[in-house]
Amino acid sequence: MGQLMKEATITQIRGANSNSKKGLEKIIELKNLVKVFDKETVVDNVNLSIRKGDFVTLLGPSGCGKTTILRMIAGFETPTSGTILIEGKDITAVPPYKRNINTVFQKYALFPHLNVFNNIAFGLKLKRIPTTDAERATKKYKNMETRLLTNAEIKQKVNDALKLVNLADYGHRDVESLSGGQQQRIAIARALVNEPRVLLLDEPLGALDLKMRKEMQAELRRMHRELGITFIYVTHDQEEALTMSDVIVVMRDGVVQQVGSPKQIYDEPVNAYVADFVGESNIIPGKMLADLRVKFLDREFVCVDKGFDKNEPVDVVIRPEDIEITDTGAQLSGEVISSVFKGTYYDLTVIANNYEFYVKSYKDYESGAKIGLKIEPNGIHIMERESLINEYRTSVSGDSVLIGGKEFTVANLNGFENGDEVIAKIEFSAVELTDDEENGIVGGNIASSIYKGTYYQVKVWMDNDTALVVDTPDEWDDNDRVGILIKPENITLSPVPQKEDDADEDE
């Protein structure tokens, strides 16, 4: 009985959207979208097309610009530059109340002075629908192009929406008497009842406990499948993104890193950042020997990637589940450091060739056990390395150089004199970060931190917007304040080249 009612409900809400075929046309296009708040670029030239009917997730850590993009699509923020198109029409300057888009807010934003029924009916009471010829013939709607919904129609739609979210008898309830999960369902019903072209969801499950979140994930997937409305979903939870989406957009610092299906994002991350953010990974520095051949941890491996330069330094990404534990044909031999039971599998930490691997195993191993590791070619993902050394074009001043506006003493001036233009190079591992910024030559903020198996590769913004990459054994949190120290002997100076040449790093 309940199931039957639900299905009837769904066909009714679907109404407006049912005649559209999924995946054929773009419903939303973002073109060169930029948003700057107080001189800080939060969304940096984003271009994105969203197909009709897709479940699209904007994924990234807090502050990556995903919510700002959502708010610009809803109309709550005006882009600094760029355009937003809906079904081909430019709506950049259209106010939110004139957009056929509805939002499920992070903290629900249910109206406290209205009961459940009136919360859901809010949009319906404002809506005008075209009149039919028969209606225009009546006295009431004479010569009227559009009309408001009747009370009976509103009641019908609200009750359908309540059934859709499994809260059929809750209409008379006070919203503040409902649990978090129930409030979330009402917020979804309030948005969906308006039959929007696009439903925006801003971390809608963030405030729910794990069990409720899993339940609501399944509910949202069901509603998306059955209603055929385009969903744009914002989350920082990679697992949520992977399980729910048709398309994932991974973002970092206001820039889109990768757009793809969950499988593409997971199996073929475009860079170490995406690999690290989406799922657990082993990220190992390596070098392409030739097409299909990569060297890392002093071993040669066969891979499926090609098109890199000979001897090009790369990042090698290996998912924990792509590492096979075997005695025959092992490529690496390692020692188990720890084993943690995760319900259906064990999370092993294995040291092999001085690298700390994450390995998933269905079999338990005691710590200290010697095991062989094998990685199939398609389990090895090769990624371009972003940079290899900190390099600054600067000038000599006395016995120091200026980096990030501060004077760093140099041990070996290499024959350069005061005022000379030079290139200063500092190895990632030659930079020291201190907790107390007073102890550093200059202060800075941690921008990102990626675990590379034996160390963290940390990006630091020095205090006048100069970036610095540091390899460090310590874990730092994003936005931590740090002091930056560079020993005078670790800064090497070289002349400013006439032409940039890719110095081949060779052993």
Next chain:
Amino acid sequence: MKTNNRARIFFAIPFVVFLIMFVLFPLLLLFYFAFFSGDGFSFEYVKNFFTDGSLQILLNSIIIALITAVICIALGYPVAYILAQSKAKSAPIILMLLIAPMWVNGLLRAFATKQLLYAVLGSNLQTGMGTLIIGLVLDFLPFMIMPIYTVLKNVSSKYREASADLGASPSQTFASVTLPLSIPGVISGFLMVFTPAVSTYYLSEYLGSSKTYMIGQQLNDVFNASFGKYGRGSVIAIILLLVVAMSVMATNRLSKIGNQRGGLW
């Protein structure tokens, strides 16, 4: 636990003594004067209240206070709304300037208001209902603006965004979201204006006329006229107390219907 309780009791003693001496005892005295004449217990003074014109004066006072409160809402709400919406850095300063007159002595303010009205409307000005209400509104407007401003500031922008998201134009959002959610502030403001306005003395003395004779003046005159015989005055005081208590209870009830906490109490 026990010592804790004992300490609490100990520290409460001064206040309790104060309450008994200056609140409870005078209140009992009031009831004694109101209900005991020379011949023992009687309702004579209460009867007097309803026959000597005091009732009419009380009703007039309530009407004057109601008019004042309504005008304060009409003038104060837009000001509070604009200030609460404003992102300008000057908004808190303007709010402070609006409240600043409250720091000036009330009697001085009434006197200044009168002089101001003479300056603006001419020195042959006849004080009466109009000038009295102008004075009352000037005096109590900040008490209306403050609670409305506080509530409007706390009406989260998320509700306005949700309303716009559901298709409401800015004016529809105001009518169906912002205004209903700010009602508790209006109720608080009403109470804060009505309560002192209904029992005002010096303003009606300075800015009113014989036609706007208010219950506060009556109270003063009755006590002054009958030295040693406080029966009539005590009855007026008790009835005024009841009017204020009833308006507080009524507005509390209204606030609860609105289902929103807010305002000042």
